[in-house]
Amino acid sequence: MSAPRGRVLITGGAGSVGQGLARVLAAEGYRVRVLDLPQCDFSPLEDIAGLDIVRGSITDADALRQAAAGVDAAVHLAALLPPASERDRETTMAVNAGGTAQLVEALARENPRARLVLSSSVCVYGDTGAHGAADDDPPVRVERPTAPLDVYGESKVTAEDIVRQGPLPLVILRISGILVPEVLAFPEAWPFAAEQRIEFVCRDDVIGALAAAVGAEGAQGKTLHVAGGPTWRMRGSDYVERLSEVFGVPADMVPYRDGPASFDWYDAEDAQALLGYQRTPFDAALAMIERALAEAFET
Amino acid sequence: MTSAITPGEEQVLRALDICRRAAEAMTTLGGPDEAWRSGTAERLTRLQGTLDQVKDRFIIKSKVCLPFTARCAERATALEVSLRALGADGSTGAMDAFAGDLDALEKAVRTLDGRSDMRGMAIT
Numbered sequence: 001m002s003a004p005r006g007r008v009l010i011t012g013g014a015g016s017v018g019q020g021l022a023r024v025l026a027a028e029g030y031r032v033r034v035l036d037l038p039q040c041d042f043s044p045l046e047d048i049a050g051l052d053i054v055r056g057s058i059t060d061a062d063a064l065r066q067a068a069a070g071v072d073a074a075v076h077l078a079a080l081l082p083p084a085s086e087r088d089r090e091t092t093m094a095v096n097a098g099g100t101a102q103l104v105e106a107l108a109r110e111n112p113r114a115r116l117v118l119s120s121s122v123c124v125y126g127d128t129g130a131h132g133a134a135d136d137d138p139p140v141r142v143e144r145p146t147a148p149l150d151v152y153g154e155s156k157v158t159a160e161d162i163v164r165q166g167p168l169p170l171v172i173l174r175i176s177g178i179l180v181p182e183v184l185a186f187p188e189a190w191p192f193a194a195e196q197r198i199e200f201v202c203r204d205d206v207i208g209a210l211a212a213a214v215g216a217e218g219a220q221g222k223t224l225h226v227a228g229g230p231t232w233r234m235r236g237s238d239y240v241e242r243l244s245e246v247f248g249v250p251a252d253m254v255p256y257r258d259g260p261a262s263f264d265w266y267d268a269e270d271a272q273a274l275l276g277y278q279r280t281p282f283d284a285a286l287a288m289i290e291r292a293l294a295e296a297f298e299t
Numbered sequence: 300m301t302s303a304i305t306p307g308e309e310q311v312l313r314a315l316d317i318c319r320r321a322a323e324a325m326t327t328l329g330g331p332d333e334a335w336r337s338g339t340a341e342r343l344t345r346l347q348g349t350l351d352q353v354k355d356r357f358i359i360k361s362k363v364c365l366p367f368t369a370r371c372a373e374r375a376t377a378l379e380v381s382l383r384a385l386g387a388d389g390s391t392g393a394m395d396a397f398a399g400d401l402d403a404l405e406k407a408v409r410t411l412d413g414r415s416d417m418r419g420m421a422i423t
Contacts, residue, residue, distance in 0.1 A: 182419075
């Protein structure tokens, strides 16, 4: 445990990334508060010393007031994710954009110097030409204009605008697709085409990037990519084949997305220099899954 | 796009089919009394329900599940054999043998259900 530091709020903190982040920040000496929906399972967080839990929605002003009290920084993870985000535009915008606006307001009222780390997405770029023959030159840079393909991407563009227009010091992290290195089911369809460029990132490196963004001096005011790095740069079919091999399932079990999707290779040089989060090569993430499988299915 | 049926899926489907046929047989079986037959049919129906859920799980296609699906299929095959014996000879001994095989199948299905019950997605 490091020396005591400030209090950090994690919205959406009961999820897979939020739990890991709470653990890392607590180990670094931060006092951690988690805000998430009352129906979430908070039990995996119970052993984190001094952790503070606020049960409520990101759109609930009372819960936000309680969550923002005495906070020195916030990592904003709470959001409706695909595919749920695509079912009802109004709800998604209310949660992902409206909730961000309410959080900014609550934090600004409580502590206008509180740093806000926004978990955004590479979905803001939409189709970058990574799918098909007429490829643009990779990697995608953060200066690229946004042109989201779906409601989720649109909600993240709006959320970014909200935090940029607000009074808080900020860091925006545009996170790529996350591989959770556990024994979890494949999606019903891969969110990318077989021939598309993709650069996913290990969940643990995302946690590292978010944790570093809370305190990194040079990161303030920046928009940065969070993607896996060179070993994660591949085509969709390469990724699926490797992952299927580890799980011991047929590679054609799940269909690919038909048409353009919001994934590509990303320029993360600045992000890596500032946050130093790319620690898990693709093969190492697969080895983590192999170990988890062996443990879960030992006879 | 769907793959051909995997050995794990095949084994689960075989167990499911045996449970279904055994449950049906309970309505016509001579020998055991009504209470025993209806109680056994209920257990077999519950097993069918569990196997029906399990068969669609992603991990059932995986090789890691094979020891567990194979055990279910083996136990179900043993149950099928004892069902045949029960049909030919409705004695207490045959009933006990069938009940023992049903216990073993239930245990194998419970194990498979527990191991294959994954929450969440590998990518987000």
